[in-house]
Amino acid sequence: MGAWQLVPAWRRHAGAGRAADPRNLQIRGRMMKPITATTALLFFALSAGTVHSEEWTPAWAASPEAVWSSEFDFPTGLPDSIAGQTIRQPLTLAWGGDSLRITLSNSYGTKPLPVDEAMIALGGKAAALEGQELPILFGGKSEVTIPPGARITSDPVALPVEAGQRISVTLSYGEGAVAEDFHWDARETGFVLDEDQIDAEITARVTLSDVLTDRPADMVVVAIGDSITDGNGAALNEDVRWPDFLSRRLAPEGVAVINAGISGGRLLSNGMGESILARIDRDAFAVPGVDAVVLLIGTNDIAWPGSSFAPDETPMTLERLQAGIAAVSAKSKARDMRLIVGTVPPFRGALPGTPMAATYWTAGKDALRREFNDWLRKTDLVDGLVDFDAVLRDPDDASRLKPAYDSGDRLHPSAAGNEAMAAAISLELLEGEPR
Template sequence: MSTISSTTAVLAMMTLSAPAVAESWTPAWMASPQAVWSDTTVFDTGLPERIAGATIRQPLTLGFPAQRLRLVLSNIHGTRPLPIDAVTLARSIGGAGTEDPLPVQFGGASSTVIVPGAQVVSDPIALPAVAGARIAATLTYGPDAVAEDFHWDARETSYLIDADRPAPKILGETPARITLSMVLSDRPAQRVVIAMGDSITDGNGAPMDGMQRWPDFLAAALAEQEIAVVNAGISGGRLLSDGMGRSVLARLEHDALAVPGADTLVLLIGTNDIAWPGSPFAPQEAPMSLGRLQAGLMQVAARAHANGMQLILGTVPPFAGALPDTPMEATYWSPEKDALRRDLNDWLRRADFHDGLVDFDRLLSAPDDHIRLNPSYDSGDHLHPGAEGNRAMAGAVADTLVKGLEE
């Protein structure tokens, strides 16, 4: 055989054995995983007593359109295999009701087992949907399943049901996400924005089942511009230390840098780093310092920029009088903590290591009292914005993002 013929044969074999061209997938919805905690004296998990053999339906709103979808299921905090016996995806018609359910497969199989510390991605599901469409994923767990991985403050009701059918009997409800951590769309985006932060980003203070967190408003505003926005907030989150989830520095890789197509990170963090020390959340913890916060934020910037991502930071909103009528009221805020918050914000306004700044402090503070939330934006606990505050936040972020695109 001639050299040319041999080369042609080898190239033909390589072509036949080469994998299909990789497809591009865009995040259309997200709930950052947290480890399930055992100490429920401060916060109950909200989980069912057990998930072994249970069927749980989780409605959600897509923030980006699609022709096909893929589900991402998480056991990254698990210490044992998590068996999933069956999964379906359907259009949600309100409450636990669905229509036109489709089976979800994993490598062609109807069931899967997620090994400890891992996640699985489903095969594509043909379910055309517009941005804002309501869908529901229904998971039926194996007889040995144990919940070790969840998202606590989903701001959305999920349902423990008697069977995976369109009109099931509801056996219980939970405000948490269980196992389901992301939905991917086959439609490419011009930009993929990760909104990361603590409970203000996660949506505590927004109405349940209302889709009125600030990333929800932002996703709705930008979808027509082919910009995808997903929410990577965790209530109780901190920059430097683990709280009700891993610190931002610890989860940055999984929840932002490794998200398909992610090119912009909008980060609002620092409230709990400042407020928790000396409170019932962290009674023995030393007060936070400006230097530690500065170093942590600059490290986020270094890692984001090394991965080709833009970083938009937010100033920390005021929180005087936060959490009234709770054990946290007396120690969560203090004049010293507020001075640190203002020093951090002043430094952020002068800094040049980020790619943009959203001044949530000035946006949300009361006109005549800059240490407190504007009553018009306050959810009522003097810490978390309500729906109107979230709408204003989304508008400010959108302005910053659009300005960045134009420059």
């Protein structure tokens, strides 16, 4: 993060969107990040973790996870094969700029992943307007092969965008390409194309993990957690996850909000992705320019043991959850990072009509959830707290979601619930200082 200092208001940033005027010097109400001297752009980054210039700001993310086998309870949402396929992935940016980079991930791959071509275009439709797509290059070349366990960041592409802008990234895969790296719960429809015609639709992200822009933000916030943050239960293609609502509210204030949720995620153990303890460095603390992390986790740690997800797993304890938060806290303090935690929302009656309904929630699990929340409200291990439990619970039954905030599965919030969650997060809480 580094020291904070006063800077001229004419620096182009966030909501400015106007020509720079060196004569218009004023002090902003909020401290802004120092600006480094202009340096040569980093045109090609290749590593197990991605290297970026300090002046590149995250505008979108989808945390990678390993593709699971067909024996798992949920289908992957990917095509049977990506070899020789062209896949277009629409998305909504949380931040604007004049140039973009994308990051492609083969983090969990066991073999090289060939990408023959990458293109980018404005708009989120399946078919880009003819002549409107721009090529994405990697070290000046249109094709790139991503080694096993690596991620690669592209050269800059000149494409002016604003926060809330819809874009599409299209990847054409080489022969022999295998998807071992994906993001399961995209909350967005992607398209497998054949001559720019839709051949199939997919519901997962594949290979694409980050978009960055060249416009500095006053503040970068990463929301990380499980399916409640990832957006399960939210309507597809509508950007109604709680980080989406938060992003739309704070972008005009100079804040870029990135979603690093993974459905099925847990604090202590691997779930449908790696545990928070295993991935928070990569997906949150190492994000370029990050200032604050909002962590909502614990539902699956509490609910999975004894359910069909983990039938033989030892029941969770308060002491283990406390130790997990302490470990995350130590990581955040070592990075000089502001850590905000959320209380765990209620989930009585979760997943009705499924084999998990009888075991996912129990009175004992709810008692542990309440104990954990009470501890979170008091602990000094974190820098701030947002009481999602208080926001979402039914005033007539604190073990259940408020009906208006229930997506229908009694576990994940509705769009109204997600909006209420975002409204509970103030800029003052994120900054840690009065405005």
